[in-house]
Amino acid sequence: MNMDLFRRMRRKPTLDLDDIQATVLRARPEPYFGTHAILEITDPAAGKELLRRLAPRVTSAARWDEPQPSWLALAISYQGLVALGVPESSLASFPANFRAGMAARAERLRDTGPNAPERWEFPFGTPRVHMAVTVFAENEADWQSEVAAYEQELRGLAGVDLLSHQDFGADGFNVFGYRDGFSQPVVEGSGAEPLPGDGRPIKAGEFVLGYPSETGSPLAMPSPDVLGRNGTYVVFRKYHSHVDAFNRYLHDNGRTEDERELLAAKLVGRWRSGAPLALAPDGDDPAIGADPKRINNFDYSKDPRGLHTPLGSHIRRMNPRDTKLEVLTDVNIRRVIRRSTSYGGPLPTDVLRDDGKGRGLDFIALGARAIDNVEFLQSEWVNSGNFVGLGKEKDPMISLQEKKGAYFTVPGTPPRRVHGIQSFNTLLGGEYFFMPSRSAIDWLSR
Ligand code: HEM
Known part of the structure; x- marks a missing residue:
């Protein structure tokens, strides 16, 4: 059962759902299947061509409460924006911690010792992480066909390299055996009907750029307007459990x-x-x-x-x-919207020795303040x-x-x-x- 899908659209949405990416409002199904791919752009023209090819596949948040067999999300790092040749004035309009990247923020994040960037697996912590493409699906067949369709767009495109490909999936319980991912903030203007205990809806500007935040005004947004509006930030952290x-x-x-x-x-x-x-x-x-x-x-x-x-x-x-x-x-x-994914499958409670199979959780937080x-x-x-x-x-x-x-x-x-x-x-x-x-x-x- 998917708790989030019970947060039905019972009010008229005031957000521009057609423009916002699906993952912001669409919950992970239960069970779920999917893939995270990390790409490097070595030629700006190829990077732009990839965006043109993927654009029709990037799913919108319209009808986020209805089941959908599969959907695709796309996110770009600061180095990715640089690699795409985004003008300097726009680059400078992004917040400092986003521009620095997660590895450079290790001290603030308390990512030291075994968690330090020097110990991270490739390609994380290198300036080559430019774009993340995520496919979510409700079943194996739709997952495979969505991934095949995206890979088709990538094929033969010199100037864009696939650095890593990680499959994920679970029945709604994480690798520790706990149901996960259902306590979420309700975004005002999304049309969601809060469930008991959800609390009051939180101003949309906390989660999507361009709308009033809890302060009453929108948060600072990258420029130009078309680049910032209806966008959001994503924090991705891959854990080995x-x-x-x-x-x-x-x-x-x-x-x-x-x-x-x-x-x-x-x-x-x-x-x-x-x-x-x-x-x-x-x-x-x-x-x-x-x-x-x-x-x-x-x-x-x-x-x-x-x-x-x-x-x-x-x-x-x-x-x-x-x-x-x-x-x-x-x-x-x-609050952040969580879209974390599990990989590698659970280990039963009576197993006290590691079986050597890598397992864990990709913690994924979304929101206009997600990085902060x-x-x-x-x-x-x-x-x-x-x-x-x-x-x-x-x-x-x-x-x-x-x-x-x-x-x-x-x-x-x-x-x-x-x-x-x-x-x-x-x-x-x-x-x-x-x-x-x-x-x-x-x-x-x-
Ligand atoms: C491997 C890492 C992690 C595991 C296994 C894990 C596990 C869980 C579980 C079982 C829940 C309760 C189910 C739910 O509310 O959906 C939960 C809730 C939550 N977790 Fe995590 N978590 C992990 C990492 C993180 C990280 C890195 C953060 C933030 C820095 C985080 C923030 C939260 C939040 C905000 C909630 C919701 C609490 C609430 O609203 O009551 N988690 N987590």
Whole structure:
């Protein structure tokens, strides 16, 4: 079941859905299949020719709530815009962190040690990552034919090189065995009907350039207008997941299956079905996990100390909702649209040794502030605990745990410190992209 598809278009959309790319509003189906391709443009004319060829295949966000067999998304890095020969005045109008690229922002992102750009897999961290093409599909046959159609456009085009091709796909559960990708902000003007617990729709300008943001005014937009309007930014981070280490951690700290599953839920803030601890504190309740009207219908007002959902759990850190924060911020401007994809398949909970098969998650965040927000999340809410009074404690799922002796606090009387937390995900690379509107693709191809 796809939770996002339950966010139906029940209001008249005011956004220019025909111009906005599908991925901004269209949810990942369940199950889903797809491919991420990274391309290098060595000749601007060839790059423009590729854009002309792909333009008719780049899917729009029109009717984003109706099933669609497959769709294609296109995003361009700063180096890609340079390689396309975009005029200097336009290049200079993009934000500094986008222009610098993800590798150059490693310190701010806390991507050090095993996560440092020098350790990334090719082509990430090199200036050769220019364009990302992603195909999403609802079934294998449509995936294959969409990929074949895109590859056909690429064939024989000297001046554009394919640097990497990564297939992905899952049934809606990530490689750790958790349902994933359903808690999303509702974009005002998209026509989406919020579900219980979604909160109020958030101003469109937080997610798509050219519309009023939460401040009341649109955020700064690259120029000219045709290039910036209806576009957005994309943060792509490929992780290798150490599910074997996660499983061992649970076995080392839980005697029974029930104890292990409770500890795992405390780390995430949800059970494997997606049911939140806030609504199902004692055990998984797959009926809640399967109910789009209940899965997000909670806040933390009755749990200020984190007795049900620990203050340090992944979902409470990443979206503290109404948690009283010690370092103030407006949580509504920290939201991102997530379109993450899993690759490599899960590892069962009783397997404690890695099978050598690469598996993990491509974290994909979209939004007009996506770059600023992921940089903020990584430095303030993932790799620190100060904002909820947890000092040096970090996000148990996605942080870089540098020293031995790292622990996770399960609040209670007395609180329990569960030692032995490791880096359960290692960063393999990533990049910042701009996802242009369909008319901007047209402009870029001329
Ligand atoms: C391998 C890496 C990751 C895994 C396995 C993972 C797993 C999960 C799971 C299971 C959920 C709950 C399901 C849902 O709400 O859709 C979730 C939610 C979320 N994650 Fe992650 N995540 C990862 C990386 C990240 C990163 C890098 C960020 C941001 C920097 C992030 C931000 C979020 C946010 C914002 C939510 C929604 C919280 C809410 O609205 O309640 N995640 N993640």
